[in-house]
Amino acid sequence: MKKTVSIYTFGCKMNQYESQAMAERLKDFEVSFSQEQADLFILNSCTVTSEAERKLRQLFRRLKALNPDSKIIIVGCYSELSPEELMVLGADEVVGVKEKRAIHKYVARQLDRPDGVPQEGFFTVTSSIEGRTRAFLSIEDGCLNNCSYCRIRLARGSNVISKPIDIVRKEFEGLVRRGYKEIVLTGINIGYYGVDLDSSLTELLNELDGLDGNWRIRLGSLDPDTVDKSFLDLLAGSSRIARHMHLSLQSGSDNVLKYMKRKYTISEYLRAVESTRMVDPR
Missing domain, CATH: 3.80.30.20 (tm_1862 like domain)
Known part of the structure; x- marks a missing residue:
């Protein structure tokens, strides 16, 4: 049975696009958005305000309380600038902005699954986090x-x-x-x-x-x-x-x-x- 991954997105349209792109690079997992139960969570972070950072920390604690055995990877701008802070918070992986393209490697490592998915090149998408139109x-x-x-x-x-x-x-x-x-x-x-x-x-x-x-x-x-x-x-x-x-x-x-x-x-x-x-x- 496929392991489950839930992606939460904070911030701008760019982050929303990249969350969709990451989901499409995780096709050998069962990926959803903003679901509170999963084997692994990806928090796509924002650092434009301190409030965005506070909300991420709050969500992290809630997800960890609901899923004590699940893994949590934090990616994006907050993790790019404050990786030590997020490791102290308890994240299993802290991944910077450019490393988002290698998200399959980090998810596979945390869930003990094989990697091998190409991670180079630009993000592209075939679908949308926004819906069908x-x-x-x-x-x-x-x-x-x-x-x-x-x-x-x-x-x-x-x-x-x-x-x-x-x-x-x-x-x-x-x-x-x-x-x-x-x-x-x-x-x-x-x-x-x-x-x-x-x-x-x-x-x-x-x-x-x-x-x-x-x-x-x-x-x-x-x-x-x-x-x-x-x-x-x-x-x-x-x-x-x-x-x-x-x-x-x-x-x-x-x-x-x-x-x-x-x-x-x-x-x-x-x-x-x-x-x-x-x-x-x-």
Whole structure:
């Protein structure tokens, strides 16, 4: 009988995507999401706030009380930055961000099962933690910003690793074939997609925009300084990209933004908003 694995996810869309990807790399186990009984639990952690960390510790203690003989692996941003703290908590394995791709190795070791599943390359998915119509698709990891308040850049890295366009396209086409109607492009900072590949988010969207099928793209959050004319021209001419944009805004004060080491002023943010509104005044 297959051993059971339950995955809990904290935090962002990127983590939700990676939880689905980890589940797909564990096909020789019986995998579920957020079930309180299993042979092994994977807690996909977040470190964006102390509250996210507190909730994970609280869940850990509850699962351990309910399943004293089960194993618990903690992965992700919290474990990347505070591994010793989580080992003291009692985790059986503490796995960093990049090691998520080798999740089968850690699960197999804890459950005394053979490994041998390839772990290299980019995460890709064929299904969605969101249900049957909406799927997340990660296109990049890392961020070039150096914001003074942000722990995510410390966990995820201050360089950008973009998924090549041909891999994104193949993954996208697979999700469309399986009936997904809305595909959310996500990452740590998708506006920087392609800087390491001599490409851009606009180039990727142009490639996807021409694909067959009944679908639409929704974009994750963007920094206002990454919204340029070529991107807005594409948005204006496409019926496949959702008329919705999340432009990040941390403060209404230029002084606070400066202390935060954000790369825009309020006037620059407002210009980005007005330029975007011109695409569709509604």
